[in-house]
Amino acid sequence: MIRALWTAGTGMNVHQSNLDVVANNIANVNTNGYKKSRADxxxxxxxxxxxQGVTSEGGNQIPTGIQIGHGAMLSAVQKxxxxxxxxxxxxxxxxxxxxxxxxxxxxxxxxxAYTRAGALKRNSEGRIVTSDGxxxxxxxxIPQNTINVSIEADGTVSAxxxxxTAPQQIGTIELATFQNLAGLxxxxxxxxxxxxxxxxxxxxxxxxxxxxxxLQGYIEMSNVNVMQEMINLIxxxxxxxxxxxxxxxxxxxLQMATSIRR
Amino acid sequence: MLNGLFSNFSGQFVNSRRMEIISNNIANVSTPGFKxxxxxxxxxxxxxxxxxxxxxNTHVSMYDSYVNxxxxxxxxxxxxxxxxxxxxxxxVVSTPEGPMYTRNGKFTISQDKKLVTTEGYPVLGRGGxxxxxxxxxxxxxxxxxxxxxxxxxxxxxxxxxVDFQDKKYIRNYGKNLFINTREGTAEIIPENSTIRQGYYExxxxxxxxxxxxxxxxxxxxxxxxxxxxxxxxxxxxxxDVSRL
Numbered sequence: 001m002i003r004a005l006w007t008a009g010t011g012m013n014v015h016q017s018n019l020d021v022v023a024n025n026i027a028n029v030n031t032n033g034y035k036k037s038r039a040d041x042x043x044x045x046x047x048x049x050x051x052q053g054v055t056s057e058g059g060n061q062i063p064t065g066i067q068i069g070h071g072a073m074l075s076a077v078q079k080x081x082x083x084x085x086x087x088x089x090x091x092x093x094x095x096x097x098x099x100x101x102x103x104x105x106x107x108x109x110x111x112x113a114y115t116r117a118g119a120l121k122r123n124s125e126g127r128i129v130t131s132d133g134x135x136x137x138x139x140x141x142i143p144q145n146t147i148n149v150s151i152e153a154d155g156t157v158s159a160x161x162x163x164x165t166a167p168q169q170i171g172t173i174e175l176a177t178f179q180n181l182a183g184l185x186x187x188x189x190x191x192x193x194x195x196x197x198x199x200x201x202x203x204x205x206x207x208x209x210x211x212x213x214x215l216q217g218y219i220e221m222s223n224v225n226v227m228q229e230m231i232n233l234i235x236x237x238x239x240x241x242x243x244x245x246x247x248x249x250x251x252x253x254l255q256m257a258t259s260i261r262r
Numbered sequence: 263m264l265n266g267l268f269s270n271f272s273g274q275f276v277n278s279r280r281m282e283i284i285s286n287n288i289a290n291v292s293t294p295g296f297k298x299x300x301x302x303x304x305x306x307x308x309x310x311x312x313x314x315x316x317x318x319n320t321h322v323s324m325y326d327s328y329v330n331x332x333x334x335x336x337x338x339x340x341x342x343x344x345x346x347x348x349x350x351x352x353x354v355v356s357t358p359e360g361p362m363y364t365r366n367g368k369f370t371i372s373q374d375k376k377l378v379t380t381e382g383y384p385v386l387g388r389g390g391x392x393x394x395x396x397x398x399x400x401x402x403x404x405x406x407x408x409x410x411x412x413x414x415x416x417x418x419x420x421x422x423x424v425d426f427q428d429k430k431y432i433r434n435y436g437k438n439l440f441i442n443t444r445e446g447t448a449e450i451i452p453e454n455s456t457i458r459q460g461y462y463e464x465x466x467x468x469x470x471x472x473x474x475x476x477x478x479x480x481x482x483x484x485x486x487x488x489x490x491x492x493x494x495x496x497x498x499x500x501x502d503v504s505r506l
Contacts, residue, residue: 008285183370202398
């Protein structure tokens with residue numbers, strides 16, 4: 001009887017985690033380059049009270065035996081790298097990636113991070129940086145007195161400087177991708193880090209190796225689908241509720257058991 | 263009189279076991295590929311010395327618990343590593359304890375570029391473990407309805423689906439896996455099963471049914487409790503009478 005209480009408790013636990021994940025997705029419904037997370041569950045181990053296939057006293061074989069489960073647990077929270085919608089901004093340093101590539105960023109620690117949030121900026125030295133000021137890798141510096149920056153689909157960045165007639169090439173955006181995107185570690189700030197599970201990055205110019213091409217003047221929006229999250233929210237809340245009912249029922253039964261002897 | 267108490271206790275006991283199974287079903291209402299379990303009760307009738315049945319010594323026990331393998335709705339995710347089986351059968355997973363079976367097709371890719379479950383157990387194709395490394399970059403995986411896997415447009419293998427003539431010996435292992443507990447139970451290839459990419463199978467727990475089962479269990483338990491109280495009363499009176 002006590003086991004039923006714990007079992008339903010594990011059910012409440014997983015659905016609470018589910019709501020945590022859904023709430024984070026909803027909070028990031030307008031975060032550029034955000035990839036939604038999803039919680040996966042699995043059942044816990046079973047206690048076998050009687051093994052199937054054993055022969056009973058009467059010589060009959062017991063067909064299935066008795067198994068009692070111990071509830072559910074969270075098996076994984078993984079990122080879903082579906083493409084988000086594109087939004088046209090017209091901003092010359094906004095870059096969206098059509099494909100599986102990531103922009104490469106150098107963190108202050110010197111490590112590399114990867115992002116799909118392509119709202120790039122120019123810092124005081126003219127370097128192309130993310131909103132947090134982390135420079136792009138390879139580093140691209142925009143010369144002074146630049147009138148116009150253009151980014152081609154193959155990643156070539158050119159600048160038209162005042163006084164010149166032809167734009168000059170100032171660098172190339174290189175993209176990176178991974179064998180197993182779901183293995184990347186999300187570090188917040190729309191950045192992802194390489195892990196053993198993701199494999200090492202495969203880098204190249206946009207358009208190579210299925211990295212995807214770059215698209216200037218567009219931004220990739222969050223891939224959270226509000227409708228789907230609302231449904232997850234409803235299902236999660238109701239599942240939580242029904243688990244509390246199971247706890248109540250078990251509690252009621254315990255109370256009855258203790259009240260037999262008055 | 264005491265026999266009555268024992269029979270009554272057996273009824274109370276099986277219902278508390280039943281409640282445990284129901285709460286496991288409810289806890290797994292969102293577990294992909296989960297299959298609901300049900301208890302089976304059995305009444306034992308007492309016999310007197312000459313072999314006649316008597317109501318005395320009758321008790322109830324939990325004789326069995328079985329897994330209901332009915333299929334559950336397939337839910338769309340769009341994720342290329344989610345698979346669902348439409349029809350009968352299981353995916354085959356290689357674990358340290360031998361092959362196991364699952365209906366949960368939410369897979370991922372391991373460090374050594376194999377198709378694996380979220381626990382890291384390799385999913386088997388007809389030719390063994392499935393290598394999805396492709397041409398180096400992020401592999402483009404597509405799976406046809408018959409289970410053929412194409413990585414970067416090259417044919418790799420066919421996802422293995424097996425079924426059993428008799429699922430009696432297929433029992434729960436936990437971690438969304440099922441295990442075959444009897445060597446004689448042969449694997450068969452289901453004929454009309456197809457694989458759908460971008461979908462997964464939900465849990466087949468029906469909350470409505472579980473709620474009803476739960477109400478039924480609690481009320482049955484309550485009835486046994488009342489009978490227990492009455493028997494206790496009667497016994498008490500009997501003892502009072504004898505204290506003359």
